[in-house]
Amino acid sequence: MNHFILMDAGIGNFVVFIVGPIFVGFLIGALYLTVKSILVIRRELKNEKASEKENNEQS
Amino acid sequence: MEILGYLILGCIGAGMLFIAVKFTILIETPIIIHGGITENKKYISAINSITNVIFNVVLVFISFVEWPLGMIVWYAVAEFLLIPVSEILAYKAISKADIKKIIKTTYSANMLSFVAGSLFVFMLMAVLSAF
Numbered sequence: 001m002n003h004f005i006l007m008d009a010g011i012g013n014f015v016v017f018i019v020g021p022i023f024v025g026f027l028i029g030a031l032y033l034t035v036k037s038i039l040v041i042r043r044e045l046k047n048e049k050a051s052e053k054e055n056n057e058q059s
Numbered sequence: 060m061e062i063l064g065y066l067i068l069g070c071i072g073a074g075m076l077f078i079a080v081k082f083t084i085l086i087e088t089p090i091i092i093h094g095g096i097t098e099n100k101k102y103i104s105a106i107n108s109i110t111n112v113i114f115n116v117v118l119v120f121i122s123f124v125e126w127p128l129g130m131i132v133w134y135a136v137a138e139f140l141l142i143p144v145s146e147i148l149a150y151k152a153i154s155k156a157d158i159k160k161i162i163k164t165t166y167s168a169n170m171l172s173f174v175a176g177s178l179f180v181f182m183l184m185a186v187l188s189a190f
Contacts, residue, residue, distance in 0.1 A: 018068065025069025026119065029076040030112045037112075040105035041149070048099075048153050 080111045082179065086172040094164030096154045106149045110142045143169045 084107045091103050114137045121129045147165045154161060 021065040021068035022072035022075075023119070025072030025074075026076050027072075027116070028069065029073030030116050032073075033076070033080060033108045033112045037105040037109040040101055041109070044099055044102040044105070045152060 076112065076115060079115055079176070080108050082176065083107050083111050083172045086175055087168040090168035090171065091150070091164060094160065094168070096150050096156050096161055096164055099153065102153055106146055110145055114138075114142060138169070138173045 084104050087107055088100060088103050092098055117133060121133055143166050147162055150161050150165060
């Protein structure tokens with residue numbers, strides 16, 4: 001993206017070149033952690049249900 | 060060369076979030092385990108990560124629009140209501156412990172991480188303001 005468009009909109013150099021990349025990294029990290037957590041929660045709940053079913057069948 | 064700089068800055072942004080999440084997990088996991096709710100460390104970490112990520116992302120967006128009252132309201136509502144309630148519901152789905160015990164342990168873990176996190180941010184601000 002051409003950063004001059006952002007500059008014309010009144011956004012300063014510091015925001016475009018320093019805060020922008022930090023924020024993008026922050027958002028990518030957030031997305032990664034969210035997806036990973038959702039997958040782990042789903043898997044663990046499934047495991048828990050399966051072990052509960054197994055216990056019920058044994059008893 | 061420019062790209063490398065952007066990558067380093069991006070890693071700093073992601074690292075800040077990872078440190079915040081890790082800090083919460085380090086405080087809350089022992090309390091949840093010793094409280095007798097669940098011993099599933101992966102589940103505890105995942106629940107804490109997801110709540111902490113949502114809390115931090117919203118907080119950063121509010122800080123961008125420079126609305127201090129909104130930040131205070133979000134901080135209070137999230138720390139005292141949204142995060143504990145969602146964690147209680149999540150632990151209830153996997154734990155066989157009594158609901159009162161889950162509520163008590165989850166709330167105490169969250170309050171401790173809230174106090175520790177606030178102290179950490181306060182000290183960081185104090186150190187940064189010295190420069």
